[in-house]
Amino acid sequence: MSTPIPPSAPRLLLMAPEDNCLIARVPLVAGEALEIDGAVAVLAEDIPLGYKVARRALKAGDKVLRYGAIIGTVTADAAPGAMLHTHNLVSDYIPTYTLASDAHSFIGSTH
Amino acid sequence: MSNASLPALSGYLRADGRKGIRNVVVVAYTVECAHHVARLIVNAFPGQEVHLIGFPGCYPNDYADRMMKRLATHPNVGAALIVSLGCESFNRRGLEEEVAASGRPVHTITIQQNSGTRTSVADGVEWVRWAREALDTQQRVPMRLDELVVATICGGSDSTSGITANPAVGVAFDQLVAAGAACIFEETGELVGCEFHMKRRAATPELGEAIVACVNKAAHYYTVLGHGSFAPGNADGGLTTQEEKSLGAYAKSGASPISGILKPGDQPETGGLYLLDVVPDGEVRFGFPNISDNAEIVELIACGAHVTLFTTGRGSVVGSAISPVIKVCANPATYERLAEDMDVNAGRILSGDATLEQVGAEIVQLVAQVANGAQSCSEELGHQEFILTYKQFEASGPGCFPLKAA
Numbered sequence: 001m002s003t004p005i006p007p008s009a010p011r012l013l014l015m016a017p018e019d020n021c022l023i024a025r026v027p028l029v030a031g032e033a034l035e036i037d038g039a040v041a042v043l044a045e046d047i048p049l050g051y052k053v054a055r056r057a058l059k060a061g062d063k064v065l066r067y068g069a070i071i072g073t074v075t076a077d078a079a080p081g082a083m084l085h086t087h088n089l090v091s092d093y094i095p096t097y098t099l100a101s102d103a104h105s106f107i108g109s110t111h
Numbered sequence: 112m113s114n115a116s117l118p119a120l121s122g123y124l125r126a127d128g129r130k131g132i133r134n135v136v137v138v139a140y141t142v143e144c145a146h147h148v149a150r151l152i153v154n155a156f157p158g159q160e161v162h163l164i165g166f167p168g169c170y171p172n173d174y175a176d177r178m179m180k181r182l183a184t185h186p187n188v189g190a191a192l193i194v195s196l197g198c199e200s201f202n203r204r205g206l207e208e209e210v211a212a213s214g215r216p217v218h219t220i221t222i223q224q225n226s227g228t229r230t231s232v233a234d235g236v237e238w239v240r241w242a243r244e245a246l247d248t249q250q251r252v253p254m255r256l257d258e259l260v261v262a263t264i265c266g267g268s269d270s271t272s273g274i275t276a277n278p279a280v281g282v283a284f285d286q287l288v289a290a291g292a293a294c295i296f297e298e299t300g301e302l303v304g305c306e307f308h309m310k311r312r313a314a315t316p317e318l319g320e321a322i323v324a325c326v327n328k329a330a331h332y333y334t335v336l337g338h339g340s341f342a343p344g345n346a347d348g349g350l351t352t353q354e355e356k357s358l359g360a361y362a363k364s365g366a367s368p369i370s371g372i373l374k375p376g377d378q379p380e381t382g383g384l385y386l387l388d389v390v391p392d393g394e395v396r397f398g399f400p401n402i403s404d405n406a407e408i409v410e411l412i413a414c415g416a417h418v419t420l421f422t423t424g425r426g427s428v429v430g431s432a433i434s435p436v437i438k439v440c441a442n443p444a445t446y447e448r449l450a451e452d453m454d455v456n457a458g459r460i461l462s463g464d465a466t467l468e469q470v471g472a473e474i475v476q477l478v479a480q481v482a483n484g485a486q487s488c489s490e491e492l493g494h495q496e497f498i499l500t501y502k503q504f505e506a507s508g509p510g511c512f513p514l515k516a517a
Contacts, residue, residue: 013274013461015274023270023274024349025461048349049270049271049349049442049443049461050269050270050271050274050348050424050442051270051349052349052351066355066358067358067359069354070304070354071351071352071354071358072351072352072354084351085349085351086346086351089352090351090352091339091351091352091353091354092352092354093303093304093330093334093339093352093353093354094303094330094333094334094338094339094341094353
């Protein structure tokens, strides 16, 4: 992997030029305005360090690219600046298992 | 960084010509029923190089047999005490013969023939004290970088792992491979989605095909089990899918050509970069391939690893019996919370305080220092975790080892 490319906004990292998601380099807070590819996006939610942020408007069924490679499929439309995680992004291979509010749950995959 | 700036290495010469960076007495139980007695023997030597290993099962298993032989004759091991209950299936005689043939002191205590727990513990302590005194007189000899085997594993990964610690280890691996060391990365279940990229890095077309086949085997195995190599903490750390975790994990391998595929217990015959295939062959049996990180660390050690680079984002604290574990922390927030357990703060890459190249060079320096006897954090804290469970493997095909020693 190469050194991360300088981000379009200093609080976000772009891992590869073709990626459609960015990585929070620091914890981001709801209401924060970030410049993403020349446009301003106001964050609707807190986004923890390392989490993914939509770089472009994504539609359900779109593939998400990180490191220039597909990491899964979007399950709900996401605006630029929206967080991408288990609530709106699923594996193309195998379901993701999480501990949600003390209840064990599987988050479905596209297969 | 030039390797000329590395300190000269030294190690303990073994009869087979390999060199160790530690001089451990292993106390090996051959069934869970002998575990307590073996542990009491080890507990008599706090802070000394006396480590507990063993296999809990009473049913025979070729994989466990081979693993125990490789571990008890690992270059970091100077002597072995075998602790058997007496009626278990494990071939303790075969293990003893293997260790003896390697030129190491070895002794077996069979609890059922030795008046029970107290006498067995007392006899074991006496033998280990003798072995320890013998090993403590052994001098280190010069060791070259191309005699070193370095492994890497990730555990408790989060979204920062693939940005900081894993690519920094990749930089370190590239430097170590260029210097002639053998470097081993894993794990095929966490390389799902990376197989065709790896294929392009394979030393031969046959090896490329073998890499794709072994990742397919892993994907099938985990699919049958209904659970990927993905823990809830991975998602809490911002990783969403198995393939995202895989891509981050893959960065540990660096950019060197891939020289071969190892199965647990296979030892690289030359320097270069090797992929460890941890997923059993044949139909799915015995459960998850590796039930937790230490099972994999033990397999890397059975392949000859002198030291393991363990990258973590969420913050693993484990070490290992036999070979030191160096912790490379990916996440700057985790580093602040768990600094006492972390050897390298790769989170500085995220905060802009260091480059990948700088942290990679720091890791190579630390490998050399730890090889020369400096304790890693987990060693200093007394971590000596060890797990060995049931598995089944077939012998590797010829395409897996395109490079043989001259």
